[in-house]
Amino acid sequence: MTVPGSGEGRGDARSHAPAAAGVLDAEGVVFLGPGAMEIVPYRVDPPGPGEVRIRLAASGVCHSDLHVLDGHWTRPAPTVMGHEGAGWIESVGPEAAPPSGAATRPDAATRPGTLRRPRVGDLVVLAWTAPCGRCAACRRGEGWLCHDPAGSGHRRSPGDVRIRRPDGAALGAYSGIGTLGSVQVVAAEAAIRVDPRTDPAIAALIGCALTTGVGAVTRTARVQPGQTVAVIGLGGVGLAAVLGARLAGARRIVAIDRRAEKLERAVELGASDVLVAADSPATTAAAVRALLVEGLDAAGSSRDAASATEGVDHAFETSGTVAGAETALAGVRPGGTCVVVGMPPQAARLGLDLYAFVESGARILASNYGSAVAAEIFPEIALRAVESSLAFERLIEERIRLADVPSAFDALRRGEGARRVVIFPAA
Numbered sequence: 001m002t003v004p005g006s007g008e009g010r011g012d013a014r015s016h017a018p019a020a021a022g023v024l025d026a027e028g029v030v031f032l033g034p035g036a037m038e039i040v041p042y043r044v045d046p047p048g049p050g051e052v053r054i055r056l057a058a059s060g061v062c063h064s065d066l067h068v069l070d071g072h073w074t075r076p077a078p079t080v081m082g083h084e085g086a087g088w089i090e091s092v093g094p095e096a097a098p099p100s101g102a103a104t105r106p107d108a109a110t111r112p113g114t115l116r117r118p119r120v121g122d123l124v125v126l127a128w129t130a131p132c133g134r135c136a137a138c139r140r141g142e143g144w145l146c147h148d149p150a151g152s153g154h155r156r157s158p159g160d161v162r163i164r165r166p167d168g169a170a171l172g173a174y175s176g177i178g179t180l181g182s183v184q185v186v187a188a189e190a191a192i193r194v195d196p197r198t199d200p201a202i203a204a205l206i207g208c209a210l211t212t213g214v215g216a217v218t219r220t221a222r223v224q225p226g227q228t229v230a231v232i233g234l235g236g237v238g239l240a241a242v243l244g245a246r247l248a249g250a251r252r253i254v255a256i257d258r259r260a261e262k263l264e265r266a267v268e269l270g271a272s273d274v275l276v277a278a279d280s281p282a283t284t285a286a287a288v289r290a291l292l293v294e295g296l297d298a299a300g301s302s303r304d305a306a307s308a309t310e311g312v313d314h315a316f317e318t319s320g321t322v323a324g325a326e327t328a329l330a331g332v333r334p335g336g337t338c339v340v341v342g343m344p345p346q347a348a349r350l351g352l353d354l355y356a357f358v359e360s361g362a363r364i365l366a367s368n369y370g371s372a373v374a375a376e377i378f379p380e381i382a383l384r385a386v387e388s389s390l391a392f393e394r395l396i397e398e399r400i401r402l403a404d405v406p407s408a409f410d411a412l413r414r415g416e417g418a419r420r421v422v423i424f425p426a427a
């Protein structure tokens with residue numbers, strides 16, 4: 001067990017002996033304000049009570065990071081960016097005092113997820129919302145909506161700072177985890193243990209894209225075997241939604257993007273049909289219906305045909321655009337479910353033909369972090385990835401170094417390719 005402040009100085013980075021764990025040297029992408037970032041060294045304190053220190057193995061570069069960098073979302077600076085990462089526990093802080101009334105359950109040690117006390121060497125996926133367990137949302141079992149997640153505020157308040165520039169100036173950690181940095185101190189609740197056989201690059205994606213996309217399908221919409229699905233936008237989250245729809249047993253999965261070169265990857269992940277988005281949402285939606293009808297084989301019943309002309313059972317908007325949401329609304333059948341998943345710029349507003357919408361009896365659902373509790377869904381997805389790693393591998397466009405992050409942001413801005421994942425060098 002590490003005592004904060006003990007062993008100050010350069011700890012042996014490779015040592016797993018907690019007593020020797022002092023301040024560690026690290027390197028990360030620091031957000032300096034809209035349009036500005038730098039890749040710089042920083043220093044990491046030992047973990048405090050209820051915290052763990054993580055050596056990052058991999059971090060995805062997500063569109064949400066780009067929203068921050070491009071000033072679409074207001075976030076404090078300077079802050080180490082990134083919120084989609086996985087790594088190994090390097091050291092464990094002292095146990096936090098248990099909340100009053102909490103009892104230790106005898107079966108806790110055997111369950112995956114957070115319940116067993118974290119150990120040095122555990123492979124963990126970092127959660128950008130680590131439920132506090134006490135607020136109203138957490139008590140409802142909706143930890144993804146937690147009002148006061150552990151390590152929130154980007155770890156910038158004086159008592160929360162764990163990383164500093166070499167001159168001692170404080171740095172924040174985005175969403176309390178700052179995964180585009182090679183070492184971080186996080187709340188133990190934010191570090192979810194997964195099967196150690198999981199490819200670390202895939203594990204990183206479980207922290208955002210996979211949970212968001214798969215959870216939207218299986219948790220938010222609860223897609224049933226045999227239903228029809230459309231996915232609008234084929235970035236990391238959209239491709240994960242395609243994969244999730246396949247895992248859920250959807251009968252037809254129509255994958256849609258503005259860029260034709262993204263469609264092939266969606267087919268590899270399980271899409272039955274693909275479509276280049278048209279200029280207008282109504283035109284795209286009409287094309288979806290035409291595909292559904294065309295795809296009915298000779299044995300298809302007339303009832304299936306009638307249903308197909310009405311649209312899909314579930315439409316998932318993952319592009320973070322108003323046009324995408326309009327396409328989802330136009331493409332869903334009466335009584336169907338339109339799930340808004342992609343995070344738009346803060347100023348985005350959706351217009352709605354209210355009369356037509358009420359008449360349609362459709363539902364619009366917002367999906368935040370896959371409507372899932374990280375400690376439950378992370379180990380589940382990791383197990384799926386271990387079982388069928390080839391499919392999950394198709395989510396990754398390229399494995400890159402930290403120095404390549406600026407060009408990865410450029411590619412994201414242009415809407416090019418699937419996920420780019422930073423692989424950190426082994427310590």
Ligand SMILES: [Zn+2]
Nearest residue numbers: 062064084208
């Ligand atoms: Zn993300």
Ligand SMILES: [Zn+2]
Nearest residue numbers: 132135138146
């Ligand atoms: Zn909470």
